[in-house]
Amino acid sequence: MAELNMTTKDGKPSRIQRRNRGLILEAALDVFSRHGYRGATLDQIAEQAGLSKPNILYYFDGKETIHVTLLNQLMDNWLAPMREIDPDGAPLDEILCYVHRKLEMSREFPRESRLFANEIIQGAPRIVGHLEEVLKPLVDDTAEVISGWMRAGRLAPTDPRHLIFSIWATTQHYADFEVQVEVLMPGKAEQDEARAFLDRMYRRLLTPDPE
Amino acid sequence: MAELNMTTKDGKPSRIQRRNRGLILEAALDVFSRHGYRGATLDQIAEQAGLSKPNILYYFDGKETIHVTLLNQLMDNWLAPMREIDPDGAPLDEILCYVHRKLEMSREFPRESRLFANEIIQGAPRIVGHLEEVLKPLVDDTAEVISGWMRAGRLAPTDPRHLIFSIWATTQHYADFEVQVEVLMPGKAEQDEARAFLDRMYRRLLTPDPE
DNA sequence: TCGCTATTTTACCATTTGGTAAAGTTACGA
DNA sequence: TCGTAACTTTACCAAATGGTAAAATAGCGA
Structure with missing residues (x-):
């Protein structure tokens, strides 16, 4: 149950998943590239992606996972x-x-x-x-x-x-x-x-x- | 009284001041260069300098001052x-x-x-x-x-x-x-x-x- | 050796931050 | 249109972090 947030039950990511993962990665690229890994915060990424912080952690296991x-x-x-x-x-x-x-x-x-x-x-x-x-x-x-x-x-x-x-x-x-x-x-x-x-x-x- | 920690009463930094400021800057160079500004912590700098964190803040006004x-x-x-x-x-x-x-x-x-x-x-x-x-x-x-x-x-x-x-x-x-x-x-x-x-x-x- | 100043330590504090639990809401296939 | 899985929000928390107050100690000139 650690990383089920990657696919829906039938194994394929949904439309919403693709959109939101894209939003998050785009925002994260912006924030990480400006502040470095430790300088970036999940709050900044969340705000820039237009999502809530817990919602971001629904799509990615954690800050490091996003970065990697x-x-x-x-x-x-x-x-x-x-x-x-x-x-x-x-x-x-x-x-x-x-x-x-x-x-x-x-x-x-x-x-x-x-x-x-x-x-x-x-x-x-x-x-x-x-x-x-x-x-x-x-x-x-x-x-x-x-x-x-x-x-x-x-x-x-x-x-x-x-x-x-x-x-x-x-x-x-x-x-x-x-x-x-x-x-x-x-x-x-x-x-x-x-x-x-x-x-x-x-x-x-x-x-x-x-x- | 905001930044008297730079000189002793007669205007000249003491021997101890010069030594400790040197230790701090040397440690800070190490830590900042490895982790970037936000990635570096005062605790790391303090530990590497062999001083306590409050002692570091006795010699420098704050993290940013050290960096600058x-x-x-x-x-x-x-x-x-x-x-x-x-x-x-x-x-x-x-x-x-x-x-x-x-x-x-x-x-x-x-x-x-x-x-x-x-x-x-x-x-x-x-x-x-x-x-x-x-x-x-x-x-x-x-x-x-x-x-x-x-x-x-x-x-x-x-x-x-x-x-x-x-x-x-x-x-x-x-x-x-x-x-x-x-x-x-x-x-x-x-x-x-x-x-x-x-x-x-x-x-x-x-x-x-x-x- | 006394007294004063410079230095150091101890004990805190408020904020930020990564992360979680659980209750709610939405979307979609049957 | 109903039920279930997918998604989102609300309300939190523990640890880390920059910083402070004040008591304790060390150093040094007279």
């Missing part, structure tokens, strides 16, 4: 651009396309980026497992693809993992440190400039030297 | 490397030296980096003022110096502000996302590799093209 649910849902979308790097594509295009898509996600989903950043900064207590089991294999594969391109002389050689880190860092910076960017470049269309800057940077880094 | 004190102390050290960029130096060397020093600070002061990141991600409620009054002028100046170098053909042209952002992002990443880095490159001496990677990246980005 969010993180798990997030991860898939978050890693999608990396999964789409095509080992048979043109190396430089593939990498630059990845950079652009990550930057695009920073603009479209800043809350998701901050939720993730909060979790990692605080030691990733609730997703280390996921990092090891899902993220690590994916990064290992991708690094191997990039290494192959470099060995074949199709990209200038560098450490592929640090390359990936730098792409994550530079693109997510515009979401995670948004207030700072806003203070330092008030009112500017930074995203377009950022795209041009990063494009140029990775192009110069990765274009192989002529023999 | 930390952030203010931090900012100076944090910006020091940028202040040391020499407009009369060799442009590429100055930038690369800045990159190295930022990376070095990431390794030496990861707690400070995370404290700062936590604050910014959550909207910088306690230091926007500082950002506008101290950080912005400094960045404006530095961007102007870099622009000058670019106009003189001594650096390849790019947007100087986005260049600065990318340096912050890539160097602080190793502190702020330490767990993730550790999961993906277990046991490696990432810092040395990171140094080589970043050196190479910014060298290629900024070395002017031959005419």
